[in-house]
Amino acid sequence: MRRIIEELVSGIVRQLQAEGLFPEGVLPAYKVERPRDKSHGDFSTNAAMVLTRFAKIRPRDLAEKMLAMLPADQKLVDRWEVAGPGFINFHLAKERIRQMVPDILQAGKQYGESNFGAGRRVQVEFVSANPTGPMHVGHGRGAVMGDAIASLFSVTGHTVEREYYINDAGAQVGVLGRSVLLRYRELFGHAITMPEGCYPAAYVIEIAKSLRERDGERWLGDSEQLGGDPPAEVVRFAMEQILGWIRSELATINIHFDSWFSEQTLHSQGKIEQVIEQLTQKGLIYEGVLEPPKGKLPEDWESRPQLLFKSTEYGDTVDRPLKKSDGSATYFAADIAYHLDKAQRGFDQLIDIWGADHGGYVKRVKAALQALTGQKNLLDVELVQMVNLVRGGVPVKMSKRDGTFVTLKEVVEEVGSDAVRFIFLTRSGGASLDFDLQLAVSKSNDNPVYYVQYAHARIHAVFRQAEQKGIGVEQGELSRLETEDELNLIRQLGSYPELLEAAAINREPHRVPYYLVELASTFHTYYNSHRILDEADVPLSGARLLLISAVRQVLFNGLNVLGVSAPEKM
RNA sequence: GCGCUCGUAGCUCAACAGGAUAGAGCAACGGCCUUCUAAGCCGUAGGUUACAGGUUCGAUUCCUGUCGAGCGCACCA
Structure with missing residues (x-):
């Protein structure tokens, strides 16, 4: 509907331009919008005000001039006027308004959809919680936001893919494996002590039990020496179980992914080395020493030469390391390879939904992607702020250590999927959110x-x-x-x-x-x-x-x- | 110290790519069920949009600065 009015207005502007009232070339953008105040009509345009500078006429006079040029013989608008500082207001004919009712009923479930994004492929990557434990409410917010954004792109005609990036590489995966093996050993009656940094929580015991159920005593030998890496099969077993939980929890809030992407495949297929090579060829990699950060220093900080990416050439504040001290790739290096892979899959737009605590990563990932693809705006990162769980106005204590940790699952069970989704979506992602469990179940306004x-x-x-x-x-x-x-x-x-x-x-x-x-x-x-x-x-x-x-x-x-x-x- | 996200009614939040008189809900007060679902409706009250400048026909919105909050700041993810 707005499109029709827009064309009406732009036709007049073009005509005036042809008559020499406006200069040749591109004119500043004006808008056709629905006024807040109903008395200002169904649509209004600020065209006369925006263009007043070029016409060298006062806004209202220009508006009058434009108004006189509107075609008289149509059934869409039955009244128009100049108002305020120079708005042109359009009042639709009642017949035309009524006609929307059968139009809507005819369109049915398709009503509201548009072909605005036709031909554009968009990928939305969200949740991407580590498969080392259950999801918390913060993950839930990101999940719901990402899913809704994907839906919005879908109904506006884009081809959309929802992807989950599985962080199944790196140290925390080994920690998970070791934690499972310890609990597994415990199940056979051995005394254990949980080292610092391991996951003691109940879900680990559950995994250990199902491991025992499937494999019996097979891993007892391995569980004796826990200094090294746990067997890959145990790790995979644990992660698959957790991913299964994540999948089913997401299903309870109506979220389904089209694609699950494993970080491990980037390592095993040499994608990370490849991307470092590409950046090297572009002259964006060097061996260097970073300044220690200002403010409080990390306790074990030591100055050392590192393999660095020149992200500063693309707007980042410092260059970023790609290799750890042990020679393995940093998370950032894997992320570069991952995003390049996404770009190579031919999407026109990539959208990442991240927790606000990852905000510091935005610049460097965008920098790397721009360096590799030459496209500046291929990737959009939406940061979703924190969720504070509250019950009746009182903060709910959460700590992974004491197990007073409230999972997404518990919240969904308590308040229901509809309320969880609606409440998460009724805040802009940029604002942090107090989620009150008591209000969420209340059936009030x-x-x-x-x-x-x-x-x-x-x-x-x-x-x-x-x-x-x-x-x-x-x-x-x-x-x-x-x-x-x-x-x-x-x-x-x-x-x-x-x-x-x-x-x-x-x-x-x-x-x-x-x-x-x-x-x-x-x-x-x-x-x-x-x-x-x-x-x-x-x-x-x-x-x-x-x-x-x-x-x-x-x-x-x-x-x-x-x-x-x-x-x-x- | 630097970066990111913010700062709107007592509370939780909106304000549609800069638009006309900044809006809802909750909380407070007063009304509406013998008639289609009262999980509803109507009314009253509540504001120097953190502060100071700038850009222009016009700023809650964009820019600069100040104050305040949250998050992050080699080698974890």
């Missing part, structure tokens, strides 16, 4: 999931009534929808496709829940002030059924994008 779902269920209830009374949509006369309340409700439905597009472009899923809450609110108000079913006026009742059916469709579609259910009864 504190908890907008229920507010939106209730509107949806309510509409279903009306339809159940309508069936009993023998009133159906086919008896409705659309033209009977004439109150401002009704037209405003339709207008709101009409903006849904634009909302999805804006949310996708800005990677801001939180706009969707906010929209749904507003739509639900408009509906509830309408419901309370208008009788929908009136046996004495079936054409009107049918028309109103058509209207709320369209509302129901949009609520359903919106909840679906968020991965939240739309119940028919509550």
